[in-house]
Structure formats: structure tokens, C-alpha cells
Amino acid sequence: MYSLILHGRRSLELQKWRNLRVSVKFLQNESAFSSSSSSANVSPQGNNFTVSYLVESLGLTTKLAESISRRVCFEDKANPDSVLNLLTSHGFEESQISKIITTYPRLLIEDAETSLRPKLQALLSRGASSSELAEIVSRVPKILEKRKGKSINLYYDSVRDIMQDGELCDSKPVNRIRNISVLRELGVPQKLLFSLLISNCQPVCGKERFDESLKRVVEMGFDPTKLKFVEALHVVYEMSDKTIQEKVNVYKRLGFSEKDVWRIFKKWPYSLKFSERKIKQTVETLKKCGLVEEEVLSVLKTRPQCIRSSEQKILETVETFLGLGVSRDEFKTMIKRFPHCIAYSAESMKKKFEFLVEKMDWPLEDLVLIPTIIGYSMEKRIVPRCNVIKALMSRGLIGSVNPPISSVLICRDDEFLKRYVMKHGKLVPELMDIYTGGLVS
Template identity: 55%
Template sequence: MYSLTFCARRSLEFQKWRNLRVSVQNAFALFNSFSFASASDLSLRDGRKGNNFTVSYLVNSLGLATKLAESISRKVSFEEKGNPDSVLKLLRSHGFTDSQISSIITDYPRLLILDAKKSLGPRLQFLQSRGASSSELIQIVSTVPKILGKRGHKTISVYYDFIKDTLDHKSYEKSTQGNLKNKIRNLSVLRELGLPQKLLFSLLVSDCGLVHGKEKFEDSLKKVVEMGFNPTTANFVLAMRVVHGSRDKTIEEKMDVYERLGLAVGDVWEMFKKAPSSLGISKEKIENSIETFLGLGFTRDEFAMMVMRYPQCIVYSAEMVKKKNEFFVKKMNWSLKAVVSNPSGFGYSLKKRITPRCNVIKALMSKGLLRSKPPPMSSVLAITDKDFLNKYVMMHNDKQLVHGLMAIFTGDRVSLTDKKAHLEQ
């Protein structure tokens, strides 16, 4: 697939995975006339100062949840409300609702540190001068708020045209000049293949090199299409990132590691389709992960089976894998065989999912309400919160017992009444 030697050695096995036939060349031909202006992003502000003030402002002025506000404060921070207030006032004056503004700031927090008078205002005015009605302006900025972080009228104009065209589902051809030529051309090709707007716009405003080039982008796209990735999914973009950022020799070396583990070539490609990150990590990381699982007592065949079922497990750190496996095997007395059958357990949060649920199970076992052995891993970890509570908590007639189990499950963070209301939604 990647080098002549690699292709010659595996071509027969690989053919069966070529299950998506798309004329990529034709899609490129439609957009060869594109040529666009260069762009540059705003420089990052130091988000370490004024975090407490930022969180308080986001909660009080925008109504954001504290946890979300804390997350945003790690990306951008400020110590006074003058500029953020000016930004919010300006957006409201253009017809944005508080709900829309909250979504915009959540998506692009740096908007709050733009100069409302010198930067943000002129950019909004320019978009209006391009013919955007009030409703179109609100739709475009709400969809891709980072357009207001772009510098230069030519750049903003190109972004506006592409976004508006995509939202309107029309085809068009423009002829301008600049460094955005390949980026817009490549995004247009991805749009023709069916890549969703959300993913298109994410690539549009990003600085990743994936959509900047021409020949390498086209080569990466062809490979991912031939592998059978669905262009309407996020995995399609993830796979392109992996292929685009890897040399042929590097991918071949990783393939060899998986083959030595006992996986067939077709199995590896199928695994890659499930989780592109399984080929995105380094050869050393793959080898270290194998050593980690073998060191925990799993056989090579068992680990190969786990990787096929849940490829993401090879990406996790050794520390995390050991910690969760110890919990499964020593605290819950699940066998290694049970873990092999449920490798997705390594993907669940120890704090938010594994520990609360397992503590409920241990409490029920201690009261003799469950048999001496814990239920299967899948019936404890894989089901939804609602199903778990209905199966192990709400079914009891003893209200005091239910209340106690809910306290264990929630850590006393949520009342029983609130939890019941949540389950009824």
C-alpha cells in the first residue's frame, strides 16, 4: 500500500479492504481554479492570570456552568470586565442572543480578548459590506466564530465565501490569489466527498498542515478512501491526519509490529478503521503497550484479541492500564479472561464511571443482595447510567437502601429526587 515492497508483499490481502470507490481526481478537477489570500491567526494570550475572575465572569455574564467556565479559563483569561463587556455589547447590538453568544464564546473563547472597537467591530462591518444580512451574519458567525479572529479583508472574504457557499449548498468558483488556495481547494474536495460541515469548518479555521498542501493531501486522501473510510465520519479526518503525518516506511514498521503480535494484515487495517490512533502512535509506544499488557499476565493471543475488539487500549499509558487492571482484577475479582472479553473497560473513567458503579456492586454483595461473585463486567460498566440504576438500585423496595446506594453512586453530589427526575427525562 505504501512502498513498492510493502505493496508487493501485501497487495492480495489488502484488495478486499478497498470497498469505497470515489473519483477523487474528478473532485480535485472541479476546484483547480481556486486561489486565495493568505491568513494568520491571533496570537495566544497567557491564560494563567485572572483565572478566578474569568470563571466568575463567564458564569455570571454568560450563564455558563462552572466546570465549563473553568475549562474555558485554561484557554483564555482576563482580570477585568471592560473589554469582555464591550465584546458582548457589540454582539448584542448586531442581534446575537445571549444563548448564541454563550455558544460562540464556548467555541471560540479568545473572542472575549479581541478589541471590540478596533478589531471585532470592523470585521463585523466588513462581513456586512460583503452582503451578509443580519440573519446570515448571525448564522455564519455562530457556525464558525473563529472567522472573527482572522486578519485581513481578503482572508475574511475568502472564509466568508466558503462558509456561506457551504451553508447554502451551492457550487461556485472564485479566482483570487494568495496562500489559501490549496486549503480552500482541498476543503472543497472534502465537501464534495460528503464531509460534514462541522468537520469542514474545523479544518477551515485550524492551523494543521493536513489541508495546506496539494500533492501530499491528494495522496493521503486517495489512500484513506481506498482503505474504505467513510467520508461522512470524524474517523475519516483522523485517518487522514495519521496517513498525512506518517512516512510510508514508518507505517510499514508499525504494521510489522502488529504482525509479530499475530495479527493478519486485514485485521490491522480493520483495527485502523475502528481507531485511526492505533497507527498514529509511535512504534515504540506500540511495543511498550504490548510489554505492559504481557507484564500484567495477558498472553500475546489475548492481547491481540483485545486490540482487535478495542484498538484504543493500545494508546493508553502504562500507568493508567495498570491502575484500572488492578481495580478490575484485585478489587472486583474479575478474571483476566473477563477483561479480555471487555477491553473497552480501559476506556471508562475510573473516577466517574468505574469506581461509583463498582462500589454499588460491592455494597450489594456485602449485604447479600447479590451472589458472592460480581456480575459480568459488561452488565456493570457497558450499560448506561439509567440502565445501571434501574438494574441495581431502583429495583429495591427498601427506600433507605435505595437512598444509600444512590449516595454511593453519586458521592452525595445529587439527591435521590434529582436523580429520579433525571432518569424520567
């Protein structure tokens, strides 16, 4: 299979990919680890206790602890303490435990003795040292979600094989190891191999289906070093050719060309996973926002992820912007120019509008005309840069009126520093402290 692909029409690209050494940020699928204990069913006291516990016991930030508390909640420390103590007794370091709980918080409400200890003992019986066990579990915490027995053993062996630098052991399940070897040879990074392994559909299993799916994804031009390659392999592996064509036909009936559909698929492979009803609902909801059919198609071509947003979420986004002083026509302009604005929470939008319009005194019209600004990080871009501007204005170095918002926020970091920091001689160290520390002197 590998030689077939390697010598196919994409052989040059594949050779290039095999030699690449890139840093890939692996996004865990949060829904795979969602807790059965919804925060909606837990008292505020329990939620507050969970946040405090996560901050004090694991050293997590309050923001991260609050996010985790929406996935799992508890009202006393007895069970969580027993889980943490058990992990510590098995050689897990504090940083590893924090990583495990951040990824798989439900572990804190499992019974340490009847559920967790037998799993750890089973994994140690595979011949792993305590340090190896801790390393593997901290890399892929979902292994502890598996039931004790054959399932957890096979899962553990496969994860350990992926982490090995050398050849994979022939004694392991043949197809799984063969497929992992093929993907590794194509240049798929280790962390993405993990994501394939923990998938519910496990597209690294089987032979013929895997070969067909991989060949198709490679021929579509997906880069094996990127996350989209893994996403595309998931979709193609799970769906028959007939089902895929039916999904394509759904988009065509809504006005997209077949080329449009495959361009959308290249941007976001999961676009083919949604039902005709859901896709139509998104189209109709965008029309309710004031967009005509041609504009709706343009938005979905630019950001197909809008499809997964519910009707309620999209309409709530409209109301959020209206509440911030944006007219319906202005919102229509914003969504046409920057469809991603649908994805942001009301809290995030309010925070950015309040800071940029009320505190920095930039006109609301600037955000309407350049809506990409609301996609920038407050902590990493907006606040540090604005603090530099406020420091310069307080010293009378750039006048008493803000420079255009585009010249402050749209440019690259090096351009911003050259424009507003490096030209100020003796003040450069102080301005850099302000820029990197997020504080105004």
C-alpha cells in the same frame, strides 16, 4: 478526479453514500482550542469565579462550566464582559454566544477592542450581514483564532461556501473549492467539511496529494458520511506511503499481522500516528497489568485507542480498581472483556461502583463478569433504570431482592420498559415519570 472515483470499484457504495441523509454528531477536537492559560497555574479562587461567571452570564450547567474552567480561567469579569458585550452589539444571540464560548473559551480572555473587534469588522467587510456573520462564527468559532488579514478572509469565505446550498463561487481558491465540491458530492456532511477546513494540515488543499489521499481512503472502504472517513483522510494526507509502511512494520514487529493493522486502522485511523516508542510502551504497560502478549494484542485489536493512554494513566486505572475492591486477577478479566475501561476517570468509576454495589446492592462480581456496564451513562441509563427497580421493590412488585444486573442494564430501552414498566397497568404513568425524570416516588 470525482468521475475516476465514482466509476471505480466502489461506485455502487459511493452512489449509495451520495443519497444518504444521515445525522452526524461532530466531535470537535478539544485540543485545538486548548487555552494557554492552564488551570494548574491559576488560583482556586480564579477557577471558582470562572465557573460562577459561566453559569450566571451564559446559562451553562455547572458541570460544563467546570470543564471549561480547566481550559481557561479569569479572576474578574471586566474582560469577559467586554467580549460578550461586543458580540451582542454585533447581533450575536445568547444561544450563539454560549455555543461559541463553549467551543472556544479562550475568546473570553482576548482583548475585545484590539483583537476581537478588528476581526469582526474585517469579516463584515467581506459583504456579510450581521446575521450571516453570527451564524458562521457560531458554527465555526475557530475562525476568530485566525489573524486579521488574508488568512481570516480566506477561511471565512471557505466556511461560507460550505454553508451555501448552491454551487461554489469560481472566484475563490480553485483547488480548495474543487476539493470541497468533490467531498460534498461524495456525501461528506457539512459539519465534517468544517472539520477538514479547520485542520492544521488542511487536507482539502492542493490537488495531486488530495486526489491520491482521497482515492486511497475510498478504496479502503471508509464511509464518507462518517467521522472516521475524515480521520482517515487526515492521516493518509499527512503521511507518505513510506511512512505509513514503516508504521505498519512497527505493529508487525510487535506480533500483529498486516491484516490486523488495517483492521485496527479501520477502527481508529489515528493508530498509525503514534511512534514505535509509544506503541511499545503501551504494550509493556498492559503486560505490567498481568496480561500476556496474546492478551495484549487482543486488547489493542478491540480498543486501539488504548495506545494514546499514558503509562501513568493505565497504572492509575489499575490502582483505582484495586481500591474499589477488585483483585488484580479480576481487573485482568475486566480489561480482557472490556478494554474500554482503561479510558474512564477514577471519579467516574468510583461513582458507578458506589451506586451499583453500595446503593443498589449488586455483587461486585457482577461488574467484573459484565464490565461493559461501567461504560453506561449514569444519567441516561443507570440511574433512571435503577430508580424504576427501587420503586417496584418498594411496592413489593418484584420481590425484595434486586433482579439480575444484566436484566436491568444490559437490555435495550424498549426491552427494559416492556419487562419492568408496561406490565404494571395503572402504575405505568407513574413509572414512566420515574424513568424519564430520574426520581423515585
